[in-house]
Amino acid sequence: MQLILTYIFLIIYTITIVGIILVVITDNRNPLKTLPWIVVLVLAPGVGLVFYFFFGQNLSKQRIISRRTRKRITTQLEESDRDGTRRIPNDQRTLARLLYNTSHAVPLYGSRITPYTEGRTKMEALLAEIARARHHIHLQYYILSDDTTGRRLCDALIAKAREGVEVRILYDDVGSRSVKKRFFARMRRAGIEVRPFLHVKFPRFTSKVNYRNHRKIAVIDGRVGFIGGMNIADRYVEGPGWGVWRDTHFRIEGRGVAGLQVSFLSDWSATTKQHVSGEAYFPPTEHFTNNILQIVPGSPLGKWRTLLQAYSLAVSRARRRIWIQTPYYLPPDVLNTALQVAALAGIDVRLMLPARSDSKAIDYASHSYLDDMVKAGVKILFYRPGFLHSKLLIVDDTLTVIGSANMDFRSFEHNFEVCGFVYDADFTARMAAIFTDDAAQCTPLAPGKWFKRPRSHKFAESFLRLCSPLM
Template identity: 60%
Template sequence: MLAAIHIQWVVGVIFIILYSVTILGLVLVIIAENRNPLKTIPWVIVLLLAPGIGLLFYFFFGQDNRKQRIISRRTYKRIMKRPQEGKLPQDVCTVPGPYQPLVTLLSNNNQSSLLYGSDIKIYTNGADKFKDLLNDIQKAKHHIHFQYYIFCDDEVGTRFKDALIAKAKEGVQVRVLYDDVGCWNVKNSFFDEMQEAGIEVYAFLKVAFPVFTSKVNYRNHRKIVVIDGQIGYMGGMNIADRYEKGTEWGIWRDTHFRIIGKGVHGLQSAFLIDWYVISKKLLNDKIYYPPTPIYHDDNIMQIATSGPVGQWRTLLQAYIFAIANAKKYIYIQTPYFLPTEGLNQALLIAALGGIDVRLMLPKRSDTRSANMATHSFIDEMVKAGVKVYFYEPGFLHSKLMITDDALACIGSANMDFRSFEHNFEINAFVYQPSFAIQMKRVFMHDMHSCERLIPSRWLKRPIKQRLAESFMRLFSPLL
């Protein structure tokens, strides 16, 4: 009896020692990686409160891949060579003065060229976007590059699958990239059917447990279509029924661009880099970057990508710069608002400095935990003078920022830790006053469908609710 108790005591002591050493080791690893302290604290809390699950979550979601390279510098330069060939000197393009440093920033940290003379069509609902995209697919002559975070096997997804198969049978080169985690619920047979029809199909960072556990947290959230190097689509919409039919509680409000002209070359290079990473097939022939006419003399844009690898957080830096340099107003739409400390401070400083800062969020979210954490950040915003609007007709999934009637930015990136730190994203920065004003009208139109948050009422929320929201905020870097 005593011997058994002694053995149990020894085993218990050994477990405690091993567990303590493991936790200490992980903390040392995180410190050595020079992580943001705000991201270190949540992991320590998770590991202390839930040892087994916390350890499992860390190995799946907590590893830092910033120093890894998913593509060699030589290959990256070869792919980027083509869009750079048609690059115009910055002094030829008239970018609003305050945004010249932003142009340089995106050029230095992302090799993003100024792309001149494009035409952009705006979509605010899935039905219009899907109709035009199917029509453009049917007219394709040489290639279709199709990349989505979510490509569902529902009614809308099947419509696009059949259209792509039809073009492949006509001899058009069709390449499809989808995110492995984003499409976890999609049957393998859906993609197998496309492969059997001659379409090249790859899953981005395919997860094969337990070997590639770190890849679960690093997802390709981009939405890119390029047709014959002349027509491109990008923005917030995936391929799924809900973008056309809405949700149980209302419409699905989103923003997407159709680009024709030079801007398509920025989308093409982003796709071909991802394509090489996954397929190891290098495509950089001139045929993928055909000459394009000039549609609008004053349309200048940069297509910028960002991801969890590499030294810089490109989109985060660009957002902070644009916010910090706004002089009149900053209008933002985002489905999730979980800002990094730098972004949070930039918005607070702008509002306190008298800039008209407006933040539009969905009144009802598809993610309860993220929504609770978002509410804790709103407290600071309204105290600083930010005007907050809750979109009521359904789910607001649009990712839009407009500043000073001069800059409009849309893409796949949400205003949260996950988009800026973990996901592969793509955004367009458009330096055209008339276009910024057009996007401002879209924002103003949406305001008519919003409930304006009244600070005095908001700050009187029940203490129990506020504590729960503050607790979820601790985990905002992980949501």
């Protein structure tokens, strides 16, 4: 009897493994992604099955966020803003059209955008806007911590909820996994609506643990919004403990806030099945500047990888410069190649990375990409005062990309992200000045010394590069 059960188990197990392999093949993914999964499933089926269950499933055909819902919300912007498309610089119109076609991102005219380069100032600005709220407060963060910074925010939100202000919060269930339930329960008792995005439950949603919501959005009364790289936690205000935390976040006033509102309400609808809309959430706003802002969500859903396509197009069309700040450089091949080609063509390509990040493994994996970048002529800058967590792309004189996306596989292919594409010479010049100030605190990579680094480092880099898509 035991022998029969063993055979039955082996048959079922074999059918499961073969079935998964067939699913991987018929997904028609990039062969460079398909073959490793097949090899792991064949050579180490037990481990491969577990890893595939958690990290390998393809969400692109699922409809977690309804396109119809997003388009319905976005229609309000399209009907009320006709200036955006007309005023886009000629050299960026192809990019803007791509973003509209792939994510229905409406170009919005006349926003005022204020950058913050350290966490304390950003946090005080956010709390000040919350104190002025009269109708609603919408917050979405990957990390919402139960620490001094998180509790200050919690107290401010509870005070506004008691005044009758609508408060809605989305947090990522994995990013905020260390937070105790009592932290959120206290807000719920005050009337605040708090929901986790893609709540990880065994077994139903365990397969989505690899697909996280990395967006950082705040919208107050539909008139002021925040977007960028800073979460709600002490380390974003006080630093990582071994230096400064250099990050970039942005306060938006004007039409661009409506783009953030669309992103939040789309996620809120997907999470809660509640459809929030109306003029109170999209109030009339004045024009503060002549810039154009497209708020663009990126996600693992659907056929197109919008942010990866947009970054690749922007880089390939550059004529003078490409300046990048990112905490992690683990790029898909198409973007990595585009940057090398640009540098080989004589374009000023600069890549600013932290000299030390919050993960030694990611440092090694990131460094594995730098040899070819240096050989192509890319200028590598290592930020020394602390951890550079800023996400910034500057192309030529009229395009700046801001938001939550790192330049890595996870942000482009696995995470839910949000970025702002700003078409404006004045704003680009301001952000280029900030980049230049940061560069003064960097150590340029010296090729002669770099290529002589220890073999043990090179081996660690090559080994950890294999894990780049999962980091």
